[in-house]
Every structure is written in structure tokens, then in C-alpha cells.
Amino acid sequence: xxxxxxxxxxxxxxxxxxxxxxxxxxxxxxxxxxxxxxxxxxxxxxxxxxxxxxxxxxxxxxxxxxxxxxxxxxxxxxxxxxxxxxxxxxxxxxxxxxxxxxxxxxxxxxxxxxxxxxxxxxxxxxxxxxxxxxxxxxxxxxxxxxxxxxxxxxxxxxxxxxxxxxxxxxxxxxxxxxxxxxxxxxxxxxxxxxxxxxxxxxxxxx
Amino acid sequence: xxxxxxxxxxxxxxxxxxxxxxxxxxxxxxxxxxxxxxxxxxxxxxxxxxxxxxxxxxxxxxxxxxxxxxxxxxxxxxxxxxxxxxxxxxxxxxxxxxxxxxxxxxxxxxxxxxxxxxxxxxxxxxxxxxxxxxxxxxxxxxxxxxxxxxxxxxxxxxxxxxxxxxxxxxxxxxxxxxxxxxxxxxxxxxxxxxxxxxxxxxxxxxxxxxxxxxxxxxxxxxxxxxxxxxxxxxxxxxxxxxxxxxxxxxxxxxxxxxxxxxxxxxxxxxxxxxxxxxxxxxxxxxxxxxxxxxxxxxxxxxxxx
Numbered sequence: 279x280x281x282x283x284x285x286x287x288x289x290x291x292x293x294x295x296x297x298x299x300x301x302x303x304x305x306x307x308x309x310x311x312x313x314x315x316x317x318x319x320x321x322x323x324x325x326x327x328x329x330x331x332x333x334x335x336x337x338x339x340x341x342x343x344x345x346x347x348x349x350x351x352x353x354x355x356x357x358x359x360x361x362x363x364x365x366x367x368x369x370x371x372x373x374x375x376x377x378x379x380x381x382x383x384x385x386x387x388x389x390x391x392x393x394x395x396x397x398x399x400x401x402x403x404x405x406x407x408x409x410x411x412x413x414x415x416x417x418x419x420x421x422x423x424x425x426x427x428x429x430x431x432x433x434x435x436x437x438x439x440x441x442x443x444x445x446x447x448x449x450x451x452x453x454x455x456x457x458x459x460x461x462x463x464x465x466x467x468x469x470x471x472x473x474x475x476x477x478x479x480x481x482x483x484x
Numbered sequence: 485x486x487x488x489x490x491x492x493x494x495x496x497x498x499x500x501x502x503x504x505x506x507x508x509x510x511x512x513x514x515x516x517x518x519x520x521x522x523x524x525x526x527x528x529x530x531x532x533x534x535x536x537x538x539x540x541x542x543x544x545x546x547x548x549x550x551x552x553x554x555x556x557x558x559x560x561x562x563x564x565x566x567x568x569x570x571x572x573x574x575x576x577x578x579x580x581x582x583x584x585x586x587x588x589x590x591x592x593x594x595x596x597x598x599x600x601x602x603x604x605x606x607x608x609x610x611x612x613x614x615x616x617x618x619x620x621x622x623x624x625x626x627x628x629x630x631x632x633x634x635x636x637x638x639x640x641x642x643x644x645x646x647x648x649x650x651x652x653x654x655x656x657x658x659x660x661x662x663x664x665x666x667x668x669x670x671x672x673x674x675x676x677x678x679x680x681x682x683x684x685x686x687x688x689x690x691x692x693x694x695x696x697x698x699x700x701x702x703x704x705x706x707x708x709x710x711x712x713x714x715x716x717x718x719x720x721x722x723x724x725x726x727x728x729x730x731x732x733x734x735x736x737x738x739x740x741x742x743x744x745x746x747x748x749x750x751x752x753x754x755x756x757x758x759x760x761x762x763x764x765x766x767x768x769x770x771x772x773x774x775x776x777x778x779x780x781x782x783x784x785x786x787x788x789x
Contacts, residue, residue, distance in 0.1 A: 288727065307551065314547055315539075322540040331540070336550045340557055350759075351691060352752060357725040421533050440534045446779040448725055454754070457782050465495050465527075472526035475533050482532035 287312075291355040298346055306343055313356060314339075316442070317363050323437040324367035326426045334370055338363045353451070360452055364434060371430050417481045424474040432467035435460050440468075485513040490520045498527035501777045652680035654697055654731045656704035662738040663746075665784065668768070672748065672786060677732040678764050681750035687759040690728040690750070697731045698723070710736050710745075714771060719747060721778045722767045728752055730761060739783055744768050753789065764788040 291312070297305035317338050322331035342362050349358055425433060438449045439460070446464075450457040475482075490513045496502045497510045514521045655677050663671070672678070685693070698719040706712030715734065723729040733748030746768050750761035766786040773781035 288725075292727075310551055310554070314542060314550075318542040319539050328540070328546075332542070332546050332550060335542070336553055339550075340554050343554070350687070352687065352726070352728055352754065354725045354727060417533070417536050418538065421537050424533070441537065441539075447722065447782065451725060457785055461495065465491075468495065468498075468530040469523060469526050471533065472530040475529060476526075479529055482536060483529060 288354045288356070292351065295346065295349060295351075295355055298343070309355070310339055313359055316356070317359060319442060320360065320363045320437065321367060323422075323425060323441055324433070325370060326422050330370065334363075334366055338366050341366065357448070357452060360438075364438075364452060368430055368434070420475060420478050420481065421471075424471050427474055428467055428470055432463050432470065435463045436467035436471070439464055485509050487513075487517060487520055490514070490517065491523070494520065494524055495527060496777070496780050498524055498531055501780055503773070503776070651684050652677060652732070654701040654704070654734060656701050656708065656734045658705075658708040658710060658736040660738065661735075662741060663744075663768075664740060668739070668746070668766070668784065669786060672764065672766050672788065675733060675748065675764075677748065678750070678788070681730060681732045682760050682762040685730060685750065685761045687728045687752040687761070690730040690752070690761060694723065694727065694730055701731045701734045705734055705736070708736070711771070714774065715745065715747075718745065718769055718771070718774055718778075721774075722747060722765075722769075723749065726751070729765065732764070733766075739768050742770060742783065743772065744783055745771050 291309070294305045294309050294312075298309060314335065318331060318335050321334035321338065322328065325331045325334060338359070342359055345362075349355065353361075425437065428436065435449050435453060435455075438444045438452065439446060444452070446457050446460050449455075449464075450460045453460065455463075490510055493502060493506060493510050497507060502510065514524055655675075661667075661671075698716055701719065702712035702716040705715045719731055729749040729751050731747065732750045733746070735746040737744060737746055739746075746766060749765045749767070751763040751765055752759055752761055753763050764787070766784075766788075767782065768784035768786075769778075770781045770783050
């Protein structure tokens with residue numbers, strides 16, 4: 279990406295954030311339009327299906343808009359928003375994991391837990407069925423399913439670097455990790471991904 | 485090449501980011517090491533698989549629905565219009581209402597159809613005003629301001645104030661010091677610029693001065709016979725997405741026998757309310773690698789919080 283273009287985009291964001299802080303609602307709408315695709319791509323890769331990704335996208339922007347007063351410009355708005363997106367995605371994955379653990383036939387956790395469990399069960403079921411319209415083709419479906427199986431600590435840097443196109447340095451800043459740790463996690467993530475995809479490798483290696 | 489050495493370069497090898505000489509060294513190692521060769525094949529498989537995916541697309545209908553939902557989440561009870569529409573509709577609605585009210589006043593008597601329209605328009609404007617003010621209430625009352633300079637693109641340098649005598653400038657030097665991790669730490673710990681910058685500058689200063697100080701360091705670097713534009717590009721790379729990092733130190737030196745450039749940046753704490761530049765980042769980069777692949781040019785990183 280052209281650095282001059284990025285610089286202009288960032289300074290436009292700063293101006294929009296200032297307007298949003300003073301209560302200009304059109305600035306919020308503009309910020310949403312400028313960053314929705316980037317955040318949706320992240321939430322889709324993290325959840326594996328469009329329904330959850332859209333819910334998370336909404337959650338990320340709602341959180342960001344409510345907390346915009348605490349944004350001090352220590353990072354670019356885009357980086358800050360990504361950080362909100364990563365945190366909300368991690369929360370989602372943890373809830374999903376917990377829900378999956380609760381899904382046992384002889385669940386004795388009472389009415390509230392059962393209700394919670396069944397609500398999350400729906401999410402788990404949806405996420406294991408990526409939609410054809412969103413990810414076309416068998417190969418893409420396999421990759422998304424393989425991503426879903428990676429542990430969160432490996433999936434996040436892999437998605438950010440390999441699919442969202444962020445450089446190691448940017449991923450390191452977002453995750454507040456040393457660059458060396460990010461590289462090593464991506465290395466491990468790539469090996470694990472290949473091991474999951476190995477039975478289907480003819481899809482990519484002819 | 486050892487397995488350990490090969491594994492460090494394997495990811496860059498699989499992604500075709502190694503310079504020819506290093507690539508050849510890894511290739512020779514792989515010919516004699518089945519374990520590393522298997523790892524390289526896995527990395528190639530995952531690279532092919534990941535590159536076959538397309539970015540997911542958010543449809544217009546979903547996007548508008550989400551925007552509407554966000555508006556509903558923050559609108560007041562009883563209001564039908566969302567905040568995102570309020571500015572647009574407010575202007576249009578108020579204008580229409582004003583015209584229609586004027587018509588009512590002048591004419592005095594309206595047909596029942598027109599009266600209905602008037603009521604709907606004025607009600608719409610009132611709702612929009614209500615929803616807008618209620619939306620404001622969800623914003624924190626004392627929102628800290630964003631540095632003005634970044635908003636107006638003053639990183640061009642011409643509008644930024646130049647340092648006065650009391651303001652420390654980046655220290656720039658060329659040396660033949662061969663650092664290792666310990667000696668670099670020791671050098672950074674005793675660096676006067678760290679305290680000077682922490683005392684002299686705040687986050688807002690950094691937002692204004694970052695571009696100017698990067699250029700100042702690049703100019704001084706060029707006077708030492710080094711590449712100023714490349715240093716500026718390197719500073720831009722390590723500070724991208726972080727508009728409040730101020731260049732405080734640059735040294736051309738060696739690290740483990742390898743020619744490197746050491747870049748010191750003064751920064752505010754990552755969290756908390758302090759805006760002083762009390763944090764220091766030190767980046768050690770390999771200029772020979774930087775142009776072809778900035779990510780793999782990072783040799784070492786240090787941070788003092």
C-alpha cells in the first residue's frame with residue numbers, strides 16, 4: 279500500500295474521530311463505512327461463518343463507538359479498532375469453547391445453563407457449516423475449517439499476517455508481543471494448518 | 485547450515501523471501517535433512533492453501549442492517565429513527581417542517597391530507613433531534629482530544645515547530661561497535677536521550693514532531709555518508725500505525741558482526757493516563773534486507789517501559 283495514501287487515510291480518520299467525540303453522528307457512520315470490510319474479514323476468519331461474523335462486527339463497532347472517548351491517538355484508529363476486534367473475537371471463541379464443553383447429554387447445570395448451552399450450541403452448529411455464498415469452493419471451506427481448529431494463540435497472528443496482509447511488526451504491535459514471538463507462532467500455525475490439510479493436499483499441490 | 489539455523493529461515497524460504505545466497509544454503513541443508521525438508525513442504529502446502537482463499541464479502545444489505553442495529557442500540561426509548569440517520573434526516577426534515585409550518589401559518593387552514601404530512605414531518609424532525617441528543621449521552625463526557633497535528637496532516641514537516649534549545653534532537657552516529665544483546669541493552673540504559681525526551685515531550689508533541697524528527701535524523705545520517713532516504717523509510721516502517729513515536733537515537737553499527745541500523749524511539753506508555761514519552765523502543769534492522777523485505781530485516785527489538 280502506498281505510504282502517502284495510508285498517511286492521508288489515517289489523518290482523515292483522526293479528523294473523523296475528533297468529530298465523533300464531539301457527537302457528530304455522521305462521523306460514526308463514515309468510520310463504520312471506512313472500516314467495516316477490514317473488521318468483517320477479521321471476524322469472519324475468526325468465527326468461520328457469516329452469521330457470527332456479522333454479530334461480532336456489530337459488537338466491535340458498538341464497543342468502539344461507546345469507548346471512543348478513551349481513544350487517545352496512541353495508535354492509528356484502524357489499529358485500535360483491530361485491537362477491539364481481536365479482543366471481542368477472543369471472547370467469542372472462549373464462549374464457544376465453553377459452550378461446546380457444556381454440551382453433554384447428561385447436563386446437570388440447571389435451567390439457565392441449559393438455555394445458555396443451547397444458545398451457544400446453535401452458534402457452534404452454524405460455524406461448522408460455512409456458507410457456500412461466503413466462501414466458494416471446497417478448497418476454501420477446508421481452509422476455513424482448518425483455521426477453526428487452530429488454537430486461538432496461533433490463529434490470530436496467522437489470520438492477521440497471512441490473510442489480512444499485516445506485516446509481522448504490525449501484528450506484534452496489535453498483539454503486544456515481540457516480533458520474534460509472532461514469527462514463531464506463525465511458523466507453528468502454518469505447520470499445524472498443513473497437518474490438518476494434509477489428507478486433502480491434492481486440492482492445492484498437483 | 486544447522487537444523488536450528490535452517491528453521492529460523494524456513495518460513496522466509498518457503499515464502500520466497502530469502503536472498504539468493506541464503507536460499508541456496510537452506511536448499512542444500514534440505515537435501516540432507518528429511519526433517520527440515522518435511523517442514524518446508526508443510527509450509528509450502530499451507531502457503532498454497534491460504535493463498536487460495538478469497539476475502540469474505542459483507543453484503544450491502546447486511547451492512548445496512550448492522551448500521552441500523554447499532555443505531556437502535558444507542559437510540560432513546562420511543563424513538564423510531566436511528567442515530568445514523570439523524571444528521572441527514574434532521575437537516576432535510578427540519579427544512580421540510582419549517583416550510584410546512586410556514587404554509588400553515590400563512591394559509592391558516594390546511595386540507596386534512598396536508599395537515600397529516602405536516603405532522604409527520606415535524607414529528608420526524610423532533611424524533612431525530614431526540615435520538616441525536618440521546619446518542620451523545622452514550623459518549624464519555626470528558627473525551628480526551630486527539631492531537632491536532634495528525635488530523636491536519638502536519639507530518640509534512642513544514643508546519644511543525646522546529647526544536648528550540650531546550651528541546652533535545654535525535655542523536656545520530658555511525659560507529660563500528662559490534663553489539664550483542666547485553667551490550668546493546670547497556671548502551672540503551674545509559675542513553676541520555678531517554679530521560680531528555682521523557683522530560684521534554686508529550687504525546688501531542690510527538691504527533692506534531694514525528695515526521696520532522698525522522699527527517700532530521702535522516703539528514704544527519706546522510707551527512708555521515710549513510711542513506712538518509714532509506715533510514716527515513718525504515719523509521720516510517722517501524723512507526724507506522726503508531727503516530728506518537730518520536731525518533732531519539734540512530735546509530736549505524738554492527739550486531740553480531742552484521743551491519744545494522746539501531747533506531748531509538750521515544751513513546752508514551754501503552755496505557756494509563758501519562759502522556760510523557762517515558763517508554764523507549766529500540767529497533768535493530770538490517771539495511772541490506774530492508775528494501776526487499778522489511779519484516780525479515782528486523783534483527784532485534786528492545787523495549788523499556
